[in-house]
Amino acid sequence: MHEMGIASEVIEAVRVEIARHPGARPSKVGLRVGEWAGVDVESLRFCLEVLVKDTDLDPLALDIEFRPQGSELDIAYLELEE
């Protein structure tokens, strides 16, 4: 179960990004997860929900694009509301 570590890294990257956009609040984060990345998507989703719940990031929607036959594990984008 290493999805919690990965989820923490995603949250950290989200925080770095929002610090660059004062006054904006994040509404959605987009990830790309390859089939061979060694990551269970449902478990990652669960870990991210746990990390976000009842924090200033709550609610944060999650868009996970699953890539068949891929090895990638990327944070693709962040959606911000003014």
Next chain:
Amino acid sequence: MERVAIEKKVLSENDRIAQQLRARFAERGTLVLNCISSPGSGKTSLLERTLEGFPPETRVAVVTGDIQTDNDARRLARFGFPVRQITTAGACHLDARMVEKSLDGWDLSELDLLLIENVGNLVCPTSYDLGEESKIVILSVTEGDDKPLKYPGAFAKSRLMVLNKIDLLPYVPFDMEAARRNARSINPEIEIIETSCTAGHGLDAWRQWIGARIHEAARKEEPG
């Protein structure tokens, strides 16, 4: 609403350390193999048989990872080569930083071969580059011939699949041809060696495979 591109690799810190390790290994001419399998497929057994066959002057060392206990390091240390245990205290995989730390005090230029036994797990270790030259996946016949399809990551990223415990084939319904076909459907280039660590089958082929990799690594190191 505004969408900002981040385009950041997760685990990029691990990848950064792994690239440093890879450069260090290449510079010192150390071949590094990362052995991955489910718990109990025979990683330690295969390494025991490997060390047992090496002449004492062989410049080889082993790093072995487990969640708890140093049982595997004790098993492997009996052969007189340097062995270090990493206990991850819960983590289901080795990462590049753990490997980097475990190398502390070893002179890599004195080593031709570093064998890494990952934590028994067919999923998580595939996400973590350790700076190895190749990953090796070990699949034992008691696990079922469909495992390459169920856990494709380990097979997609490995250069070699070791099919272990073939001495048990008379007792378990395992279709060798299906296992090979399934592994190749994920990774057409994957090499396959069949072994029995208890009966000693296939160990020569395995040793030759390692020998060829060491040779390859040494050739790369030569200038020009």
